[in-house]
Amino acid sequence: FGVKTFQAEDEIAAITAVIGASFGGSLAVTASSGPGIALKGEAIGLAVMTELPLVIIDVQRGGPSTGLPTKTEQSDLFISVLGRNGDCPVPVIAAQSPADCFTMAQEALRIAVEFMTPVFLLTDGYIANGAEPWPVPKAADLKPLAIRHPAKPNREGEYLPYLRDDRLVRPWAIPGTPGLEHRIGGLEKAEDTGDVSYDPDNHHRMTMIRKQKVENIAQAIPEQTVMGPSEGDLLVVSWGGTYGAVRAAVERCQHRGRSVAHAHLRYLNPFPRNLGDLLRRYRKVLVPELNTGQLRFLLRANFLVDAQGLNKIKGKPFLVGELVEKMESMLG
Incomplete structure (x- = not known):
């Protein structure tokens, strides 16, 4: 399938490499456990600010610090939902079993590319060391991801990298596409243009847009079901x-x-x-x-x-x- 993998020298290098791959137009994934997620935190904020699609897998283990590195725990929910500086919303999903990891990994990628956002996929030590029967699916039966890279300007002859659709999602242009040169980075950016902006009203507006974009994902995921009586x-x-x-x-x-x-x-x-x-x-x-x-x-x-x-x-x-x-x- 043309997948490239490499062992980075540390957690920060891993997450920034994934950000670079995403900026270049590729689907990108990095994985770690709790301490590594803490080290990736600043760069995850960069991915949120630039609004680039990628997936961070957290196989949770006993903590804090080195903690119980070979034992299971579910203590990284807070750091996944809340653990970055500033108002920094990230979608979080979780697998329920070893076989479900395949399904939810696809779902994490779908959400990432459809909403131009980093996504957390949580598993845990119990799942990682578990096993269950699983029929290997045929690649042709898998629903393809809807990846679109624009090839032409999106407003009156110019390209606005943060011009959004009805769900507040920005376009994903590949660097080097003629006429689509644009600026991204960790500094706050002006709405639509992506130019650096210190305007207070713009910062408030952009913060609320990033927040609402993640909240809009609720309309693109299944409703919750129950096993048993409905009340x-x-x-x-x-x-x-x-x-x-x-x-x-x-x-x-x-x-x-x-x-x-x-x-x-x-x-x-x-x-x-x-x-x-x-x-x-x-x-x-x-x-x-x-x-x-x-x-x-x-x-x-x-x-x-x-x-x-x-x-x-x-x-x-x-x-x-x-x-x-x-x-x-x-x-x-």
Whole structure:
């Protein structure tokens, strides 16, 4: 498939190489775990400011610092959603199983190129060391990515690199295309032209545009589904590699006649557009996580729901039994 790979000398070199590849018109991906994501942070901000499409894969492990480098954890949700200077929005999605990594990697690339933005794809140590049967798809059956590189000016004989479409997405011109010379960089840029701008009103406007562009992705992803009743006593909300254990625990409670449903999130920023309404259909909400409650924090902040947490930070996945015990205690 003509894929080029190389081992960079450090995390900063890796992310900046990916930015350069994207600027040159190529699909580009870099991968690391928590400490490496911290080192990539400044350059991820550059990718947000320049609005270039690329994917950052974070295989989460126990932290902070070197932490538990061979053990699983889900503690990088905050750094993925919030961990850069300034108002710096980045879409975040997460795989739920080893096979789902293939699907969500394609989805990360789709979102990146359709919305001209860097995208985080989160997995974790449990998924990375796991395995499951997976039919290798035929390349011809995969939906191609809609990549468009303009070849002519987009306004009255000139090229404006930040002239946006209805979804606030800018064009992706390849450097060296005749007549499409343009400026990009980390300094704030004037709307449409991309020229350096210190105008306060322009900075406010551009910040809000970048924010709204990421929020618009909610209209281009599936609505959230649930396994179980559409309303009831308890909704269990999970994400990432906890999928299998949580699904099994919910099914066990359902077989006991309990009014419990399961919503597994694969889109974490922005959330699915129907998630708030869905959460409010249940009397109680439980969020099991292998961290101190990062998704629970975001759900409470965004939707004002009294979500409760079950948190485990031991470098080990959840046991089905401990999940069932927590669900039963909440159901009474």
